[in-house]
Structures are given as C-alpha cells and as structure tokens.
Amino acid sequence: MTEAPKPIVFLGSSLDDLRAFPLAARREAGFQLDQVQHGGEPNDWKPMSSVGPGVREIRVRDAAGAFRVLYLAKLADAVYVLHCFQKKTEKTAKADVDLATRRYRDLLQEINQ
Structure with a gap:
C-alpha cells in the first residue's frame, strides 16, 4: 500500500449521509475508505455487482x-x-x-462523454 492516495469523490448526498453516521461508525468508515484510497482492501467488504461491475460495499458494524x-x-x-x-x-x-445504481450509471455516463 505505497501508491499515492486517490482522491475520494462523494456522489449525490453520500457525504452528508456519511456525516450522519454515529461517530464510531463514521470513524471506522473513514478509516476503511483511507485504506481503499491507498490501494488496499477494506477489512470487511463484499462485491455489489447488482449495482455495477467493480462496486463494493464496506460493512461497518457499530x-x-x-x-x-x-x-x-x-x-x-x-x-x-x-x-x-x-x-x-x-x-x-x-x-x-x-439509488447507488442510478449514481453509478450517471457517473459512467459523465466519464464517457
């Protein structure tokens, strides 16, 4: 995990939604996203191919x-x-x-323009 961190882009209301998590869950989600930014894997995740190829779900229990x-x-x-x-x-x-599927489709559309 030595590559330069990728920026995080929050789509739609996702940043506000994350900020609404209780403090411990918010911290854990932030830590897991930091690992992803640096090319690593979250501790607890699963693929969400129902949303789109390459989409993953970080699971935080609190x-x-x-x-x-x-x-x-x-x-x-x-x-x-x-x-x-x-x-x-x-x-x-x-x-x-x-909602995630719609944001995924919109993102790909935006990127491919």
Missing part, C-alpha cells in the same frame, strides 16, 4: 447498528462513493440499491 458505504475504486482517477446508509434489515433495501 453499537448503533449496521452501516454501509458503496463505492467504486476500479477507475484510475478516484474512489467514487456512491451511497452511504444505515442498514435496517438483513437484505439491503431496494431503494438503497436503486
């Missing part, structure tokens, strides 16, 4: 609940945070997946 950060790091120029949210049920809510 006393206040389960929190998720959906991001795309495979593009060379930046780490794109698509969506941050608190998970309320076992399965990720369709609204959260749909």
Whole structure:
C-alpha cells in the first residue's frame, strides 16, 4: 500500500449521509475508505455487482447498528462513493440499491462523454 492516495469523490448526498453516521461508525468508515484510497482492501467488504461491475460495499458494524458505504475504486482517477446508509434489515433495501445504481450509471455516463 505505497501508491499515492486517490482522491475520494462523494456522489449525490453520500457525504452528508456519511456525516450522519454515529461517530464510531463514521470513524471506522473513514478509516476503511483511507485504506481503499491507498490501494488496499477494506477489512470487511463484499462485491455489489447488482449495482455495477467493480462496486463494493464496506460493512461497518457499530453499537448503533449496521452501516454501509458503496463505492467504486476500479477507475484510475478516484474512489467514487456512491451511497452511504444505515442498514435496517438483513437484505439491503431496494431503494438503497436503486439509488447507488442510478449514481453509478450517471457517473459512467459523465466519464464517457
């Protein structure tokens, strides 16, 4: 993990959503994103191919609940945070997946113009 850190680009309301996390969850999410910025892997993640190829979900567990950060790091120029949210049920809510998918599509459209 010695490469120069990639900038983080927060799409839509994702930065505000992350800031709404409880302090401990916010710190943990920030630490995990820092690892990604430096070319590493988050400690707890899974692929979110339902959103788009290369999209991953950082999983943060906290006393206040389960929190998720959906991001795309495979593009060379930046780490794109698509969506941050608190998970309320076992399965990720369709609204959260749909929002991240829309931001992913918009991002690719913007990049390919």
